[in-house]
Amino acid sequence: MSIKLERINYIYGQGTEMVVHALKDIHIEIKDGEFVGLIGHTGSGKSTLVQHLNGLIKPTEGHIYFDGQDIYAEGYDMKKHRSNVGLVFQYPEHQLFEVDVLSDVCFGPKNLGLKKDEAEAQAKEALALVGMGEQYYKRSPFDLSGGQKRRVAIAGVLAMKPKMLILDEPTAGLDPQGRKEILELISGLRERAGITIVLVSHSMEDVAEYVDRVIVMNKGAVAYDGAPKEVFSHLEELEEMGLAAPEVSYIVHKLREKGLEVETDAITMEEAAKDILAALEARRKGNL
Amino acid sequence: MIRDITIGQYYQTDSVIHRLDPRVKLAGTIIYIVTLFLVGNIWGYLLATLGLAAVIKLSKVPLGYILRGMKAIGFLLGITVVFNMFLTPGTPIFSFWIFTLTWEGIRTALFMGWRLILLIISASLMTLTTTPNQLTDGMEKALKPLNKLGVPVHEIAMMMSISLRFIPILLEETDKIMKAQIARGADFESGNIIEKAKAMVPLLVPLFISAFRRANDLAMAMESRCYRGGEGRTKMKPLIYKKADKLAYLYLLGFAVITVFVGRL
Numbered sequence A: 001m002s003i004k005l006e007r008i009n010y011i012y013g014q015g016t017e018m019v020v021h022a023l024k025d026i027h028i029e030i031k032d033g034e035f036v037g038l039i040g041h042t043g044s045g046k047s048t049l050v051q052h053l054n055g056l057i058k059p060t061e062g063h064i065y066f067d068g069q070d071i072y073a074e075g076y077d078m079k080k081h082r083s084n085v086g087l088v089f090q091y092p093e094h095q096l097f098e099v100d101v102l103s104d105v106c107f108g109p110k111n112l113g114l115k116k117d118e119a120e121a122q123a124k125e126a127l128a129l130v131g132m133g134e135q136y137y138k139r140s141p142f143d144l145s146g147g148q149k150r151r152v153a154i155a156g157v158l159a160m161k162p163k164m165l166i167l168d169e170p171t172a173g174l175d176p177q178g179r180k181e182i183l184e185l186i187s188g189l190r191e192r193a194g195i196t197i198v199l200v201s202h203s204m205e206d207v208a209e210y211v212d213r214v215i216v217m218n219k220g221a222v223a224y225d226g227a228p229k230e231v232f233s234h235l236e237e238l239e240e241m242g243l244a245a246p247e248v249s250y251i252v253h254k255l256r257e258k259g260l261e262v263e264t265d266a267i268t269m270e271e272a273a274k275d276i277l278a279a280l281e282a283r284r285k286g287n288l
Numbered sequence B: 001m002i003r004d005i006t007i008g009q010y011y012q013t014d015s016v017i018h019r020l021d022p023r024v025k026l027a028g029t030i031i032y033i034v035t036l037f038l039v040g041n042i043w044g045y046l047l048a049t050l051g052l053a054a055v056i057k058l059s060k061v062p063l064g065y066i067l068r069g070m071k072a073i074g075f076l077l078g079i080t081v082v083f084n085m086f087l088t089p090g091t092p093i094f095s096f097w098i099f100t101l102t103w104e105g106i107r108t109a110l111f112m113g114w115r116l117i118l119l120i121i122s123a124s125l126m127t128l129t130t131t132p133n134q135l136t137d138g139m140e141k142a143l144k145p146l147n148k149l150g151v152p153v154h155e156i157a158m159m160m161s162i163s164l165r166f167i168p169i170l171l172e173e174t175d176k177i178m179k180a181q182i183a184r185g186a187d188f189e190s191g192n193i194i195e196k197a198k199a200m201v202p203l204l205v206p207l208f209i210s211a212f213r214r215a216n217d218l219a220m221a222m223e224s225r226c227y228r229g230g231e232g233r234t235k236m237k238p239l240i241y242k243k244a245d246k247l248a249y250l251y252l253l254g255f256a257v258i259t260v261f262v263g264r265l
């Protein structure tokens, strides 16, 4: 399974006073099993881009191929496509509507035409994946805590058994503990259910720690696309785009400026700690 | 989508017209529209057009922007003109089937179309140069005397400005929820009426909840700032007529009197 975007352009409000060229010549391919982080300053087009992936927005120009098939070809099953490519919007808990948790999670599979018991089986599986046990099935989704609601909403998409899951800022508005839980859950999904994941995020730390490929958007175009270490090495360029590298990146760079011979490619706390200790060790040895 | 409509929108810029007291603009629009209906000859129309053109120039709103908003009513305008041309009795020019084109028809149609265009431009000029908040402020102040009759003028004005403020927010919210449910396989388009109505539930429930949540938040925010209605409430920017406003009233009246006089010669 792979999804490929070819020269995608998207323009909001065509033929009106407020024309916004939101995407410019986007060319990317996401392969099976990847964990991609999508970052960019506010308004850079991240949400617009991810809505293209599951066919919610039709590109003004360009093509989208899923497993080699053009998703806008005549007779392409868009409903099936939307279940293959699950999209979790920002603040997904705002879309809950059913009387109890289980029925809400069943909504997706039922729309795909599954029978009640099949839908329920898939819903239960999805709820288990997000760590919501049986005791929640009959609770009203509106009585849950913020973090629990979000889990239920994510389960609502997972219940359609997507091959690819896109999450638009899934940690927005959660406390540090809640953020960590959601992120662990997402990276666990890839390992346990083998789902390809695209994570839209504002937090460089989150991206650095979990993903294995980073795509940086700037003013509607792809600025960088590569491994986190490689992308975050462009410190100054990222800052010009209103972004930043993970905090530790700045620390190791500062240390090097001050004369400590430390590697500067660390992007997570653990790596940085190891590199700094190694550098200190080397210096101590040199001094002897 | 629905965002494309420009009639009723505010055009942000700084001009003499933008700075006028909203009451002047409200009164001005009403006086202008009444004038239009009293005018009956070409000189009157020309004068009215000239007056409006001067105001447009002063307002710094690009003419193209105003005219683009007119596109929406172009169809209506076309129908009005065509019907008037063919269905007015008078000296026939030519006829086919039940339609007869008459000289009187052409005259009426032209005047009618002209009048409609001026009417709509003048009304949209008011909203283009006045924010919804100013507009409700102006109405509140202008309708203040009704307070004595027990009409809660302030409360009505407050509700109006809040509703106006909420329209774009709710539109955006609808768009978002709709997309989120489509991503879960919802189908809002196919099916018969009953199926379609059923399909609206996953859209309407979250929409209502979100509207209530926002209303609740807003009420809380207002209460925590001690809002308690119109009684004894002062304004940060009270509406006070300035020299420019008084002058504007004078110009307006002068213009209206002259135009009506010329227009009815």
Ligand SMILES: Nc1ncnc2c1ncn2[C@@H]1O[C@H](COP(=O)(O)OP(=O)(O)OP(=O)(O)O)[C@@H](O)[C@H]1O
Pocket: A012, A013, A020, A022, A040, A041, A042, A043, A044, A045, A046, A047, A048, A049
């Ligand atoms: N419905 C819309 N109509 C018109 N313009 C829009 C619409 N949605 C987004 N835009 C514009 O398109 C551009 C990209 O928006 P988008 O929402 O994709 O950004 P984003 O990267 O997701 O930002 P954020 O980090 O704030 O979520 C912005 O300039 C935005 O103003």
Ligand SMILES: [Mg+2]
Pocket: A046, A047, A048, A168
């Ligand atoms: Mg976004």
